[in-house]
Amino acid sequence: MAHVCPWWFVRSFDNRFRRRFHEPEALFGRSVRPGSRALDVGCGAGFNTEGLARIVGPHGKVVAVDLQPRMLTMTERRLRRSGLLDRVELVQAEADDLRLESQAPFGFAVAFWMVHEVPDPGRLLRQIGSALAPGGHLMVCEPRLHVTRRAFEKSVEVARQEGFVEHDRPRVAFSRAVVLTQAESRGRLATA
Helix, strand or coil: CCCCCCHHHHHHCCCCCHHHHCCHHHHHCCCCCCCCEEEEECCCCCHHHHHHHHHHCCCCEEEEEECCHHHHHHHHHHHHHHCCHHHEEEEECECCECCCCCCCCEEEEEEECCHHHCCCHHHHHHHHHHHEEEEEEEEEEEECCCCCHHHHHHHHHHHHHCCEEEEECCCCCCEEEEEEEECCCCCCCCCC
16 A cells, blocks of 8 residues: 555646646546546545536536545535435445446446556456446546656556557546547456
8 A cells, every 4th residue: 555645646737727627528528428437546535526417417427536535535425515416426446446236337437647656457457447337437547756667658558458548648638648448348347
């Protein structure tokens, strides 16, 4: 857990200015529609969770997953203030398990600025892939300041090995980003 962004540091980038650079509707609007089921892996303080909840609307569902209880508490407060908590389910992950067994399938998942924190990205991507519906999209964004191009490309290669196909390379401020498509049905959730 030494690599995980501490809950108190999230305020340095999840603040009132972030929407100018990372507007969820612009980032996710091509992959998420009203009524969709979306997954926010490593939700942090809930910035993307809130945006996804607005997009999916009252008939959609967002599952927000984080390892740290304090992050989930911040997300819950944010959603309660915005009146969107009823569209979101919060899940506390374990170090090696996203705990999504009863949640799948999702049409879209996002892992924003967090894959570099995971000791086994293959396992993480395998679990996300298993939770996605066939043809579902996964957006991976990593911070340019912490993740080199070479390290990012290594993560993309791991995703390919887990059955993902590169779909797009969107421009995301301060980030390296890729949208991947779940190419085939992965069956039950993979935890191994």
